[in-house]
Amino acid sequence: MNTPVRFYFDFSSPYSYIASAWIDALAARHGRTVDRQAILLGVTFQAAELKSPVAYPIKRDYSVRDFARSARFHGLPCRLPEPFPIPTQNAARIFWWLKDTRGEAAAAEWARAGLAAVFQRGLPLNDAATLKAVAAGAGLDADAAEAVWNDPVWKDRLKRANEEAIAAGVFGAPFFIVDGEPFWGNDRQPQIERWLSSGPF
Amino acid sequence: MNTPVRFYFDFSSPYSYIASAWIDALAARHGRTVDRQAILLGVTFQAAELKSPVAYPIKRDYSVRDFARSARFHGLPCRLPEPFPIPTQNAARIFWWLKDTRGEAAAAEWARAGLAAVFQRGLPLNDAATLKAVAAGAGLDADAAEAVWNDPVWKDRLKRANEEAIAAGVFGAPFFIVDGEPFWGNDRQPQIERWLSSGPF
Numbered sequence: 473m474n475t476p477v478r479f480y481f482d483f484s485s486p487y488s489y490i491a492s493a494w495i496d497a498l499a500a501r502h503g504r505t506v507d508r509q510a511i512l513l514g515v516t517f518q519a520a521e522l523k524s525p526v527a528y529p530i531k532r533d534y535s536v537r538d539f540a541r542s543a544r545f546h547g548l549p550c551r552l553p554e555p556f557p558i559p560t561q562n563a564a565r566i567f568w569w570l571k572d573t574r575g576e577a578a579a580a581e582w583a584r585a586g587l588a589a590v591f592q593r594g595l596p597l598n599d600a601a602t603l604k605a606v607a608a609g610a611g612l613d614a615d616a617a618e619a620v621w622n623d624p625v626w627k628d629r630l631k632r633a634n635e636e637a638i639a640a641g642v643f644g645a646p647f648f649i650v651d652g653e654p655f656w657g658n659d660r661q662p663q664i665e666r667w668l669s670s671g672p673f
Numbered sequence: 674m675n676t677p678v679r680f681y682f683d684f685s686s687p688y689s690y691i692a693s694a695w696i697d698a699l700a701a702r703h704g705r706t707v708d709r710q711a712i713l714l715g716v717t718f719q720a721a722e723l724k725s726p727v728a729y730p731i732k733r734d735y736s737v738r739d740f741a742r743s744a745r746f747h748g749l750p751c752r753l754p755e756p757f758p759i760p761t762q763n764a765a766r767i768f769w770w771l772k773d774t775r776g777e778a779a780a781a782e783w784a785r786a787g788l789a790a791v792f793q794r795g796l797p798l799n800d801a802a803t804l805k806a807v808a809a810g811a812g813l814d815a816d817a818a819e820a821v822w823n824d825p826v827w828k829d830r831l832k833r834a835n836e837e838a839i840a841a842g843v844f845g846a847p848f849f850i851v852d853g854e855p856f857w858g859n860d861r862q863p864q865i866e867r868w869l870s871s872g873p874f
Contacts, residue, residue, distance in 0.1 A: 530721040
């Protein structure tokens, strides 16, 4: 049974940024591929009647500290854009355009480039000029990328991805589904590893 | 610098039950002791304007599954009392009575006994007769324990513990403070281990 590991992420989620750095190697070690799904956390939060951890002042202080520490724990640089979080629907629409027209590898490359832009360079991916520059830096045609995020086709595609995620029980990011089993959070890495190496537990 | 590891827990928190099973050995491996603090999660949630994960239907479904899976991951049995969660102020008052009058070891033993009663046997620790039986089973005088949880002195002691926890930034459980650094959640075990073995990162 070699179904892909489904990996839901949001371009504005620091823990998704961290998970994006280990999920491919982890899956590959166990003969799996990764099926990335760009979603909007805000939409899944709303469906589950939740709010972002950074919407609560006390939890926000801890979370910002924990983002940075967790990144260091995984050997990654971490910087938060200012303001944070930012709306990332345009970056997500580019993701779906690439996934549906060029395949998983191109979409994964864009996911990594977008997450690195936000969390290594602190760039506001919600700003059109910034996003175009990041797209160009990732080897994409910046004008084509801008046309994509304004295109109802790709707006609908992202909407459908959000709806499918909600239907699958996703209420946060990163969120993983492995052989039908849901795992929420970057910190479920050891459990996912055990599942992939020795099966259900 | 051998300050104790401060470990905040609630008798009704499954992840506190799991953490209670590893924190002492982990601390001991690095020459540390554990300073347990029984608190009421509901009070810290309220102070931080949060709610329990099981207060949200979609998150509840996942959480109940994750509690059990996380316990198995750590090699522990796990059963939830019905209903869940339950109010645990009486068990927490017994904890503070033991901690203040007999010391950390007696309090830790009670913490383990109470958590095991809830999460291994599914017992409703909020029920007076059940709590007295659990106290007796843990070698305590059941009538003395009942007198403690009705005594304003120990009610105030727990209240103070909650206030001190909130002042220290605690908004969930398990919550750890190591050398002033806050760690929230059973899944911060690897980060706590790294901190204890090689210092701040």
